[in-house]
Amino acid sequence: MKNHFLKTLLFLISITLFLSCEKNELDEAYIAKGAYDLGFIVxxxxxxxxPNASISFISADLSTTINEVYSKENNAPVGDILQSITFDDNYAYLILNNSNKVEVVDKYTFKRITTLTQEDIELPRYADTKDGKLYITNARSKSVVIYNIADFSYETTIDIGRAVEQIIVEDDFMYIQNAAYGSGNNITVVDxxxxxxxxTLVTGKGxxxxxxxxGVLYAMHNTGITKIDISTNEVIGEITLRGSLEKPSKLDIEDSNIYFISGSSIYSSPITSTELSDIPLVNSEVVAESWFTGYGFAVENNRIFYADVKGFSENSVVLVYDLEGKFLKSINTGIGTNNIYFND
Incomplete structure (x- = not known):
């Protein structure tokens, strides 16, 4: 019996090691799907x-930077005011605010696929995708425009009737931030x-x-974070501010930690916290008018990115840190870096 047990144990260990080696070999043999796979899109x-909006690419190891990605791949400028980018399994959707359009590109090559310019796309802001649909918020028309991704055909427009900004589509609902430029405290829920x-859900001001x-929607405002259970669409709690912390913004969540900025500093707290820490993880020491401080901020793939946009008078410099706040590198990008995404 004892020998049988030992033989069985050794067999299981050998199988585990074999599968582990197989996985490592597959990882090492991974073939990139395009020049911009497995890296950071800026x-x-x-x-x-x-029309001087642009896209930069930073390799995952931070060793290589390519600026003007869209222009190089398509021999044309991307447009006027690149507000945000949304990704799905195949495409990247470039939301061009002042151009009143959405450029759809292959997410791995950044070659243009099509341009969305339906008349209700008026000062588009943000987008999300789910189940083959593209949802776009539009500031001027205060609406959400819906497209069918299969053929990029227009489907319908949902009139929200108030400010529309960030959008999150989860399960059977759409959550739309009804606040902009420091004003507003509502979230519209769409079935x-x-x-x-x-x-309409109510959060703190700002x-x-x-x-x-x-399963929890975290909504950051001037006095903390409102938590919403998306299974019931009910507010279930607040994460308050601690000490001298003021007007947190740019909420990001990575590995069960909340990251955000206040002024020129970066902060972090466990997602289970009842108060947001007022001890800076990083002081970027970027000096700028309040509007430009922390203009671009993101936590992606175990890296923290903080953009110094230089008042939009020259190219931005992106400061990169690890999750413990250790400075890693500064990288030159384009005018007005406002977000960083990991492309995989």
Whole structure:
């Protein structure tokens, strides 16, 4: 019996080691799907009224940077004010605010696929995708425009009737931030089955960013974070501010930790916290007018990115840190870096 047990144990160990080796070999044999696979995509907003928005690519190991990605791949400028980028399994959707359009590109090659310019796309802001649909918020029309991704055909427009900014589509609902530029404290909930507004949630004043994690919607505002259970669409709690912390913004969640900025500093707290830490993880020491401080901020693939946009008068410099706040590198990008995404 004892020998049988030992033989069985050795067999299981050998199988585990074999599978582990197989996985490592597969990882090492991974073939990139394009020049911009497995790296960081940088959204550079550009100057208002000038078609100088751009996209930068930073390799995962931070050793290589390619600027003007869209222009190089398509021999054309991307447009005026690159507000945000949304990704799905195949495409990247470039939201061009002042150009009133969405450029759809292959997410791995950044070759243009098509341009969305339906008349209800008016000052587009953010987008999300789910089940073959693309949802776009539009500031001027205060609406959400829906496209069918299969053929990029226009489907319908949902009138929200108030400010629309960030959008999160999760399960059977759409959550739309009804706040912009430091004003507003509502989130509109839309039922995706009927495309109708079913509820308005109230947060603290100055709602500025949202993230969903493990069935909870986290909504950051001037006095903390409102937590919403997306299975019931009910507010379930608040994470308050501690000490001298003021007006947190740019909420991001990575590995069960909340990251955000206040002034020129970066902060972190466990997602289970009841208070947000007022001890800086990083002081970027970037000196700028308040509007430009922390203009571009993201936590992606175990890296923290903080953009110094230099008042939009020259190319931005992105400061990169690890999750413990150790400075790793500064990288030159484009005019007005406003976000960084990991492309995989």
């Amino acid at each position: 959204s550079n907003e550009g100057n208002f009224g000038s 995706l089955k009927t495309n109708t507004v079913i509820k 709602l500025n960013s949202m993230e969903e994690e493990d």
